[in-house]
Amino acid sequence: MADLPAPENQIIERFGPHAAYVPVGGWGAASDPDRRVPSHCCFCGQQCGMILLVKDNVIVGLEPWEEFPFNHGMLCPKGVNRYLQSGHPDRLRAPLVRAPNGFQETTWDDALDRVARAVRQIQAEHGRDAFAMLSGASLITEKAYLAGKFARLALKTRNIDYNGRLCMVSAAAASKKAFGIDRSANPWSDILLAECILIAGSNTAECSPITTDYVWRARDSGAHVIVVDPRLTPIARTADVYLPVRPGRDAALLNGMLHVLIQEDLLDHTFIRERTTGFEQVKEAVSHYPPAVAAEIAGVHAEDLVRAARLWGEAKTSFALHARGIEHHIQGVENCAAVINLVLATGRIGRPGCGYGTITGQGNGQGGREHGQKCDQLPGMRDIEDPAAREYIARVWGVHPDEIPHQGLTAVEIFEAIDRSEIRGLLSISFNPLVSLPDAGFIRNCLRKLDFYCAIDFFLSETARHADVVLAGSTQEEEEGIVTSVEGRVIHIRQAVEPPGQARQDTRILCDLAERLGAGDKFRFRSTREILDELRVASRGGLADYYGITYEKIDRQMGVFWPCPELDHPGTPRLFEDGRFYTGDGRAHFIPVTWHPPAEDTDEEYPIVLTSGRVVAHYLSGNQTRRIGPLLDQTPNPYVEIHPQLAAQLGVADGEPVRITSRRGSIVLPASVVTTIRPDTVFIPYHWGGRQSVNILTIRALDPVSKIPEYKICAVKLEKAAAGAVPAAEIASLSPRHHV
Ligand SMILES: Nc1nc2c(c(=O)[nH]1)N[C@H]1C(S)=C(S)[C@@H](COP(=O)(O)OP(=O)(O)OC[C@H]3O[C@@H](n4cnc5c(=O)[nH]c(N)nc54)[C@H](O)[C@@H]3O)O[C@H]1N2
Ligand SMILES: Nc1nc2c(c(=O)[nH]1)N[C@H]1C(S)=C(S)[C@@H](COP(=O)(O)OP(=O)(O)OC[C@H]3O[C@@H](n4cnc5c(=O)[nH]c(N)nc54)[C@H](O)[C@@H]3O)O[C@H]1N2
Ligand code: SF4
């Protein structure tokens, strides 16, 4: 593999170490490729445009795609290094079956027959819903749509859910309630026009690096920035007001800000009267949060809270952004609603420079939550329990409405049903739950209880190591398709290479399995284009209407924002411009919020708050980025961020091992002593498995509405550990065999 270009060949933008780069001359083996394929990053929801350089069926390098309007050629370190995934020696090249000493390769016929046999046997003995499916939002939308249809018509199970359940669902539920639709309301160009930007629970610079560029460009034009985060993240360092909230106290803090807006009459009364419902109830709810009370609960200074409220209230335009920091809570939906209440009270939505959005996480975090791989959803963002929706989708699929199973269990609930032996078989695609779900000890036991487990992946993940059959699937760049980015912009993923060896395209695997399960006639797709054509019709008339979206139109327009109901419709970059919302009454709905404590608050025995999240170099469970040398070098191992005061109490110096224990388990990690975290809180990045996994400690507590886990808070105790107690990366059993 070629070396990275020397630093002098890079223009490192002003962003410092967590930078977005514009490479000069490209990355990797930029010379003499067979083809240049303009496409998008396979990682996060920013979905940066980039030109893939292909030689001999391998992506060997990248060039900036300057014309793509979202990122103008800029990439973060993950994007810059993504090409190293192609042709990787760890790549699964044939299906695997469990053998006495690990896995052995087999033929596709044998592997698929085994899966079909297991499905039939388990369903005959325990009922159809005893076989479950888990899917993912890294998948292109065609695959996501196919997964939902496959579960309902081929597996005939109600139990399908997806990894967006760990990610997007709190924001989705709040947006659906307040606006009647679940999409960021604005194109990101509106950020540039905002006078005030509120960022709550988002490590923007590391996790949505291109969004940082928008925020900082707005700042250069005079915008004020407010950041709410228990850690002084890179974006927080450049904020006008930084509110170092104690984890799990956002609802009180945000209610406190609205209290100030009401008291100081910084409201848009006309908007509230003509375009909304429910303000009086919200006014009553926030009356209990005067600044002193809210600040006391939130662990911030009351003056800062008031200053933040005034900056928001006095601005003429504004943009509110939030991410998992306020969403990964048992109060996740209410936290999002509390942000929306600020937006509605000041009437700042549906106009240039006036916006709101959750920052989507996974590559297809948006498109992956629209077309039916959620347990409660049918394509087009339709409700699976709505009789009209069932009837419409049944017609598109050529079945009777009664043949579509009803709502099933969510991701964590599926594991709880496995624990109760109600679910006996599992098929997963694009999901690594052993690393990513909370309470990893429990999840591991569930995997052991399964009668049969099949994983579809292109790298052997920690979870796939528990499988009976592993099907060698495809990466993002191995099938043509669409993805919907953070802005709601539908973009075109071009196929750059074919799957290597015997590996197969994910869509073909699902269609082949459907054939063996007796549903082949519903899965006769010869290409993803044919899947998109069916999806367009299936979504027609739904909230997420894609009928007017084709690959060619996306190419012509550099993306199409949905809804796009007709072929000659240009798409809808900014929602609600006509003043109407997608709710039954056409108005936006205020939602009253009352703060309540987290599922597991600190006490004498477990006195410290543990929170978790990400670093710039790694992606999600790390199954992809831990195999890429430059990214692994940047952050080779997890660590625990500790404030110097707490470190002194523990007698721990930077780099020394610390044992972190919760009621569910215990791990040892090196201390990273930093002044950028609250002294009552520690932080661990979650991209590692085995004994390095923070999810050994986290709690299996769910938001009652969205069913998202409370990853962002549990109670722990810390002690200095013996020298040498930090586990080495578990190379043989749990970590990648090679990295390139
Ligand atoms: N580098 C990188 N980028 C990614 C990803 C990745 O794995 N790596 N994953 C993508 C995905 S799927 C997602 S979901 C996004 C996630 O993007 P983010 O949500 O920005 O990332 P996190 O690190 O999960 O958490 C964000 C911040 O929440 C803060 N926080 C913790 N508890 C609280 C709290 O109670 N209140 C508040 N206000 N803040 C709190 C943390 O200190 C952290 O800085 O990133 C996407 N982009
Ligand atoms: N403690 C803690 N835990 C967390 C979080 C946190 O902040 N703290 N964040 C949560 C969040 S927001 C998220 S999104 C989840 C993510 O958790 P997961 O979804 O489990 O993590 P991924 O690494 O995306 O796992 C996806 C798997 O899909 C594979 N894959 C990717 N693309 C494709 C494809 O096109 N086809 C196929 N067949 N396979 C593919 C990858 O190789 C990988 O093995 O983690 C959650 N877990
Ligand atoms: S990981 Fe996200 S920000 Fe980084 S290059 Fe890829 S899409 Fe862009």
Ligand SMILES: [Mo]
């Ligand atoms: Mo996520």
